[in-house]
Amino acid sequence: MNPPRLSRDSRRQQIVDCALPLFAQNGFAGTTTKRIADAAGISEALLFKHFPSKSAVYSAILTDVCEADPGLMRLRALAPSTRTLVIFMRGMINWFFGTPGPAERNEKLRLVLSSQLEDGEFAQVLFDKVEQHVAPVFIDSLKAAIASGEARASEASPRDLFWFAHHTLSMLAASLLPRVPPLSFPPPAQFEREVREFLLRGIGLDDAAIAAYADCEMPRELLSEFCSLESA
Amino acid sequence: MNPPRLSRDSRRQQIVDCALPLFAQNGFAGTTTKRIADAAGISEALLFKHFPSKSAVYSAILTDVCEADPGLMRLRALAPSTRTLVIFMRGMINWFFGTPGPAERNEKLRLVLSSQLEDGEFAQVLFDKVEQHVAPVFIDSLKAAIASGEARASEASPRDLFWFAHHTLSMLAASLLPRVPPLSFPPPAQFEREVREFLLRGIGLDDAAIAAYADCEMPRELLSEFCSLESA
């Protein structure tokens, strides 16, 4: 009958887990401590035994989301090449629009957008991580593609091009967040082809190279790596 | 000594004008009716004489922002061409990053992002307007560019390509919203060149055409048109 008594750590983690979707859905101001406590199945008093303030819960969520540094070494181990570049781009598109349940991804998107509407601190931490761990794969491969003649050089640095592509995908995903999306796009498979071509052309890849690697399959393991990786 | 008594319409408009930056900055839940009243220099009671609820003020803002249908006819009157396409793209980039005070633009950006984090209704209305009044210029010119051989056809429809470009710019602008932006980019002039090249390449424009129209000046009047137009 009684709910189980949890250890300090697991209770704290449970609160964070329960609060995450609430903050993501309703924003900081729109989320009440009562609703967090209810979601966790505890009293507000206990919530404040674990966290000194509502802000502390929010901060704990943000640092939590920034954790998790999975096997990105495997992706970094891939030799920089045009093929890796295309695989990378497909992986990134897949992360934003792919199948493995939009819940977690949408929560992160919402947190980033909320952060940008506020002080941007969380976005900064997250983008730093992406720039350190994700972007280099793209950058090295793009350089390799240019060197091999399969891509033209750009006005923009590979690093800037990475963020252009990343931001395009972020905003597209954001526009699909509402229950009734404000814009309609083609079905997933076609949509993926469209976006991929747009981005690969944008970063200077030649049409011949785009066509050549159009059907290279995503290594399954790498694809899943990518999903967890983007959360780094 | 007494504050001036305003007519119903002008008072109502004043309230909307004062509330807009508050909602844009703090979101719906984060904005209190007291702060709106203070910003307008009136009592809360008067606020509720003009609007039945806080939500009504918000709705009035959104419909207000969606109004204003300026001389977009002049832009539509431009003959569809590769040159018009490049001018259009520069105008769009300029609207997102240009000089005429980021205040108004940032407010609209914040409202759109907030809307996407909530029900997306406002974003839908705004995007509908853009698709009706802004996108056709782009679409027709891109078709013309393809027909003239200066652009390659894409997997994506010109309409989708327009939104890809628009979303890229939206997210870039959104990432620059926080006081301390989470990402740093080159100085404006260089940044504009980078983004323009990325987007024009992305929509399939040939490098030769990009270079050919690289220095075509923005007609001043059209540029300002564009600014007010994007709010349509």
Added chain:
DNA sequence: TTGGCGTAAGTGATCACTTACTTACCAGCC
């Protein structure tokens, strides 16, 4: 004189957060 602009002073509800208290668990001692 009177209709509508305008406000002072509230309303109950809900906010983040506390206080005072009970309950379960687990030592260490007999």
Added chain:
DNA sequence: GGCTGGTAAGTAAGTGATCACTTACGCCAA
């Protein structure tokens, strides 16, 4: 094993502040 005391998990019932929103009334121009 039982008994027990200390500690931490957990809660009921608040706190004053602030929320969105009202009521009752003054005031001024037409």
